[in-house]
Amino acid sequence: MSDPPARPRIMKGAGGRMLAAVELDRGSALPLHLQLYRQLRGLILDGTLPPETRLPSTRTLVAELGVSRLTVVTAFEQLTAEGFLRARQGDGTYVDALWTAAMAPAPVARPQLSERGAATSARGASLFSEAPHSWDPKDTESFVPSQVAASAFPAGVWRRLLARHAARTDAAAIGYGDPHGYEPLRQAIADYLIDVRGLSCGAEQIVVTSGAQQAFNVLAVLLLDPADTVLVEDPGHISGRLAFQSQGCRVQGVPVDDAGAVVAGGDPSARLAYLTPSRQHPLGTVMSPARRREWIAWAQAHRSWIVEDDCDSELRYHGTLLPPLFGLDQARHVIYVGTFSKVLVPSLRLGYVVLPHDLVEPFTSACSVIGRTPATVMQAALADFLAEGHLHTHLRRTRRLYAARQDALLEQLDAQLAHRLTARSVAAGLHVMGWLEASVNDIDCARGLARQGVFTYPLGEYRVQRPLPPALLIGFAGTAAEHMARAVARMAEAFERLEPGGAAEA
Ligand SMILES: Cc1ncc(COP(=O)(O)O)c(C=O)c1O
Numbered sequence: 001m002s003d004p005p006a007r008p009r010i011m012k013g014a015g016g017r018m019l020a021a022v023e024l025d026r027g028s029a030l031p032l033h034l035q036l037y038r039q040l041r042g043l044i045l046d047g048t049l050p051p052e053t054r055l056p057s058t059r060t061l062v063a064e065l066g067v068s069r070l071t072v073v074t075a076f077e078q079l080t081a082e083g084f085l086r087a088r089q090g091d092g093t094y095v096d097a098l099w100t101a102a103m104a105p106a107p108v109a110r111p112q113l114s115e116r117g118a119a120t121s122a123r124g125a126s127l128f129s130e131a132p133h134s135w136d137p138k139d140t141e142s143f144v145p146s147q148v149a150a151s152a153f154p155a156g157v158w159r160r161l162l163a164r165h166a167a168r169t170d171a172a173a174i175g176y177g178d179p180h181g182y183e184p185l186r187q188a189i190a191d192y193l194i195d196v197r198g199l200s201c202g203a204e205q206i207v208v209t210s211g212a213q214q215a216f217n218v219l220a221v222l223l224l225d226p227a228d229t230v231l232v233e234d235p236g237h238i239s240g241r242l243a244f245q246s247q248g249c250r251v252q253g254v255p256v257d258d259a260g261a262v263v264a265g266g267d268p269s270a271r272l273a274y275l276t277p278s279r280q281h282p283l284g285t286v287m288s289p290a291r292r293r294e295w296i297a298w299a300q301a302h303r304s305w306i307v308e309d310d311c312d313s314e315l316r317y318h319g320t321l322l323p324p325l326f327g328l329d330q331a332r333h334v335i336y337v338g339t340f341s342k343v344l345v346p347s348l349r350l351g352y353v354v355l356p357h358d359l360v361e362p363f364t365s366a367c368s369v370i371g372r373t374p375a376t377v378m379q380a381a382l383a384d385f386l387a388e389g390h391l392h393t394h395l396r397r398t399r400r401l402y403a404a405r406q407d408a409l410l411e412q413l414d415a416q417l418a419h420r421l422t423a424r425s426v427a428a429g430l431h432v433m434g435w436l437e438a439s440v441n442d443i444d445c446a447r448g449l450a451r452q453g454v455f456t457y458p459l460g461e462y463r464v465q466r467p468l469p470p471a472l473l474i475g476f477a478g479t480a481a482e483h484m485a486r487a488v489a490r491m492a493e494a495f496e497r498l499e500p501g502g503a504a505e506a
Pocket residue numbers: 146210211212213214237240276281309311338339340341346350351
């Protein structure tokens with residue numbers, strides 16, 4: 001039935017107010033009955049049509065709005081079913097009090113979510129204002145420490161593997177998936193770990209996570225009570241520390257020397273130690289075999305946990321890779337956390353945890369509450385990527401590429417910025433430390449550089465308790481060797497515009 005053309009409206013009172021307010025758009029793709037329904041509902045909710053208002057009759061509305069009877073009846077029926085209108089037998093249709101009575105008299109101002117802390121708990125505000133967030137992800141010549149080489153990503157292979165799994169409709173691909181992670185990926189990770197890291201474990205000990213960060217968050221909830229003490233490296237990985245700190249525990253920083261984190265520096269009764277033995281983050285130190293033994297002895301003596309974060313030791317340019325703590329500890333107090341963020345790309349959001357057998361099920365249950373298992377299609381594509389040897393190929397290429405980028409960075413820092421900072425080659429990882437003069441405030445300096453589009457991280461932000469000399473973490477993996485001179489020149493210019501002490505000139 002088509003709607004007749006609209007006529008001028010001449011009603012007074014509540015019915016007139018309603019008719020004056022309703023504007024139907026005949027050119028809209030939204031059917032007229034839906035437009036009428038939405039507008040009447042809005043008029044009732046905002047109080048234009050108060051409770052007990054008698055609505056004009058269907059016949060009047062048809063005539064005044066120029067719509068069909070079916071349009072009006074459909075809208076009224078829906079509003080009646082939802083409790084906005086009430087039909088009185090033989091006496092027309094009235095606005096019901098159900099919704100209007102429940103509404104607040106005036107709109108309440110919402111908290112400004114963009115202002116950090118305004119909408120969070122005191123604990124949330126203090127924890128998460130520390131989380132690192134000051135990089136520009138679009139910058140292709142960034143010095144951000146965890147940036148990888150976008151151009152090296154084997155996009156063709158990845159597209160083919162993703163396509164292989166994207167169209168699957170079998171139960172394993174479509175359902176919630178195995179909460180431990182996609183079984184072929186767990187197997188492929190177990191094979192990879194023995195090949196590349198000398199870590200021997202069964203696939204049944206591996207749980208796939210959404211990056212290492214999810215593993216830290218889950219372990220924090222699973223293993224810690226608020227009264228517990230957690231030992232972290234000082235300086236140490238910020239987001240990892242915050243995951244443990246978020247449980248309300250006491251966090252104690254242990255110093256890091258040339259042999260790695262110092263055991264003697266920490267509270268012996270601590271429940272957990274969060275460590276990066278393969279390549280201390282951010283300083284780059286490799287934990288010595290003797291120090292490894294000391295930490296394992298500490299965990300065994302106090303029945304404490306060690307969370308071993310090994311995020312990028314596969315990216316090693318020289319020197320030997322020592323076996324992880326996980327394989328050295330016979331008493332099973334070590335939990336190993338790995339990630340594909342650095343060896344491949346962080347946007348995959350895929351990592352994994354290798355657990356002592358008795359922690360696998362508790363960890364998996366906690367994971368299914370805190371984030372659930374990552375997207376199956378990604379896991380399946382990655383499983384094939386590993387099983388077909390593409391990660392080995394990618395690692396061989398990126399090791400060469402990153403070694404050349406590191407050399408280029410050090411050469412350019414020496415040529416253009418030797419008067420500002422001192423940097424030495426690192427054996428593994430994606431950044432070097434640029435040590436600044438003692439009088440410089442590294443946090444102000446990094447902020448001043450960032451304001452000019454040059455992104456690094458200040459060592460000061462990695463500090464837990466003890467004072468540190470000022471330094472910048474300068475990533476080399478994200479900038480091509482042939483562009484390094486230009487990128488470092490930009491950094492040098494930005495340095496020249498800094499005020500003494502570090503802050504940028506206005
Ligand atoms: C020390 C350390 N551990 C772990 C990670 C990896 O985190 P994710 O796997 O969540 O990307 C990073 C990333 O920057 C890191 O620096």
